Amino acid sequence: MENLNDTIAAISTAVGEAGIAIVRMSGEESVDIIDKIFVAKNKKKMKDAENRKFVYGHIFDGDKPVDEVLVVKMKGPHSYTAEDIVEVHCHGGIVAVTRILNLLLENGARLAERGEFTKRGFLNGRIDLTQAEGIIDMIKAKTEVSFDIGLNQLSGSLSTILNKMQDELISMQALIVANIDFPDDEIEDATYEELEKRYEGIVSKIDNLLENSKSSRLLRDGINTVILGKPNVGKSSLLNGLLRYDRAIVTDIAGTTRDIIEDYINLDGVLLKITDTAGIRETEDEVEKIGVSIAKDKLKDADLVIAIFDLSRKFDDDDKEILSLIKDKKHIIILNKDDLPQEISDEEIKENFKDDYLKLSVMENESIKEIEDLIKDMFFDGEIKISSAGVLSNIRHINALKEAKKDLQAVKMGIDQKVFLDLIAVDLENVINHISEITGTITTEDILDRVFSEFCIGK
Known part of the structure; x- marks a missing residue:
């Protein structure tokens, strides 16, 4: 040490x-x-x-x-x-x-x-501590947007919100102490009413931070995107089109991509960590089997799946498996190669894809732009912007605030049931401690080691 x-x-x-x-x-x-x-x-x-x-x-x-x-x-x-x-x-x-x-x-x-x-x-x-983490976010930023999020945090905007929230919680504790020191039935009833009123204000602020945290985290860390499909449907062509250079080998031979190919795309300031996977299909090739298994594993942490289907080939069981794999994930379905004779019937398209698809050719620049615009619409309503207010984007902060909300719900339960006020004070103290962990007012050596181990030497 x-x-x-x-x-x-x-x-x-x-x-x-x-x-x-x-x-x-x-x-x-x-x-x-x-x-x-x-x-x-x-x-x-x-x-x-x-x-x-x-x-x-x-x-x-x-x-x-x-x-x-x-x-x-x-x-x-x-x-x-x-x-x-x-x-x-x-x-x-x-x-x-x-x-x-x-x-x-x-x-x-x-x-x-x-x-x-x-x-x-x-x-x-x-x-x-939030400002210190803002510094490392700025150093590690791969886009201007993620840099600005770090700068926003360094400015103390998040700290200001959390410190004000902490002051309000301490004020609730003070109200309880005053009631305990000067007990009176009428004052006690008024105390429960006042505590509930203040609870509503604090939980609303927490909910707002948590509600915006997912899009903020994606702006900070990037959208973990997986390209999925059968062999030779155009996955590597899509990757190359998004990257604007030939990153993956493209051939007419099915199963060319057997390993995972990862790269980064700057999409108008938002980072896409994009993964091109091995084609999903039943195979006896042991190496290809491993690639298929890795492709399925990558889906677990994906924020977005781009599933590609080949219009020029018959719809089969492998296609059905891919649809089942993505049904619970945020996804974009691409019916590719619409410039070739269509082998998937309109009835099959309606039955299996409903209206949830783009019909295009990934070899065309206009198609790539259409896919990029759809991604921005899906995650940011078409407009990428950073609030000047506090931004909650760090996983450590999000988890601590979720724990604070759990203890705050215990406070609400105590208010509703009119339990002893000193028991409510204990739950309030737990809420304050979780918020203090975010700013570092209360912290442990383990938390500090984890935060500062991400820095480079010299900073």
Whole structure:
């Protein structure tokens, strides 16, 4: 376990060829350590340098110059970690940054762990846990929309809603305490009525957050999309069309795709994690059987299934199995190859697909656009936007708020049955604790380890 009193150091930019790289330190010895290896052009020590102003000079290893650099110090508590921070801006590349980092470590710093800079900012009260998670969301974002969700969370919009909710719950507790301290039958009846009124307001806010959480999570994490169908119906052609390049091999030979092919598509700012699967059919080929089994497993976690059927081939038992596999999943049915002679009769289409299908050719650009528009309509009513209010998109947050709602329902049951007020207070305390877990007001080392282990070293 890390010692939070240590001065830590790490490379904060990606290691590789670049114009500039940054090595960062945080801790009370940061300035003393940099003064051991940095010689400014003006010969002044960094401890005497102006706060937040770059100083030009050289890093030395003894008498040997290592690199020409700019150094800046940022005095706590007005810094990223709320501690003293020193950054060395040096030439990019592996050699320079590694040499400088090693010199910092040799002179008293410790190599930072994953997310330790941000963790110190949280522990020192500069940000709460939801804001820290917003930072990692911004770093990992693959689209502008998911980046904006992280930025929204970093701004504290979700924290504001949760803190206000917590204040309201504490106010309910205070009402109970007042009644217990000054018991009176009329006051007690009024207390139950007031508690129910406040309950309604809080549960409405929780329901709104949870209601919007699914679309928010999809905007943040992307839509897990699986392409399903018999062999040679056009699955790989659809994948290539959506990606706008030839990612999968397309041939007339059935069973070409035996393994899973995964890639990402930026759909007007929304990420589609799209999976092309092996064709679903009865087969004696052991390798193909494994591919079919994996394809069915992928359906379990799919947010969307795109099922493709070939109009130019007879409708058979394999097609029926595919329909049974997708009946409980959000799906798009594509009747492909409508440019070829039709072998599935209109009666079979009406019987098996009703009106739930697109009839097209995935080889045409217009068809790809039609599929993309349908996906946006299905998940976002055709318009992709982020609310300026708090966005609940993190699974940890969603699960904690669901637990809070369960305990809040116990509060409502207690109010309806007019149980002893101190019992209602216990359930209220449980609600408050679940909300506090989200913001990090109350947390455990296990939660912190899981959150900050997702960060890169140097952040």
